[in-house]
Amino acid sequence: MDKEKLFEDYKYSRMKIQMKNTYLEDVTIEKENEELEGDYINEITFQKKIELKEESSAKGYLRTQVKSRNLETDEVDVHIEVTYSGVFYSDDYMEPTALERWVDIQLVPQLLSYNRSLITSLTSQMDIEPINLPTVDVLESIGKNMPEETGEK
Secondary structure, three states: OOHHHHHHHHHHHHHHOEEEEEEEEEEEEEEOOOOOOOOEEEEEEEEEEEEEOOOOEEEEEEEEEEEEEEOOOOOEEEEEEEEEEEEEEOOOOOOHHHHHHHHHHHHHHHHHHHHHHHHHHHHHOOOOOOOOOOOOOHHHHHHHOOOOOOOOO
């Protein structure tokens, strides 16, 4: 799907779907070694979940997992999981499948900043190098999450 179509979908979803509230659902940080030495790489994964609520409303969840792996030992010395949720709604009636599609497009752009901020804040207060999540190319993310054949979810 070309970038112009992705951008149009993104703009449409921003106009039709609004996030009303956000909530910290869960946070877990495990530090396996007291002294962290050497070079580390952060492996970052995301999981999304959408629960349709009443008419034209849904709750979306974004879980961000970070595994900080020691490059020398290949051991995961820090494991972090943060889950935020947001309540999304539309002023107009939407079919449940359309609502789910538009909420899915908005989940990462709307909730990632909350996860990023908390992870950076918490790790800066620990005896480790603060972990800063990179920014995400929203259009690339949307394109990767849409099936090739139809461009629809």
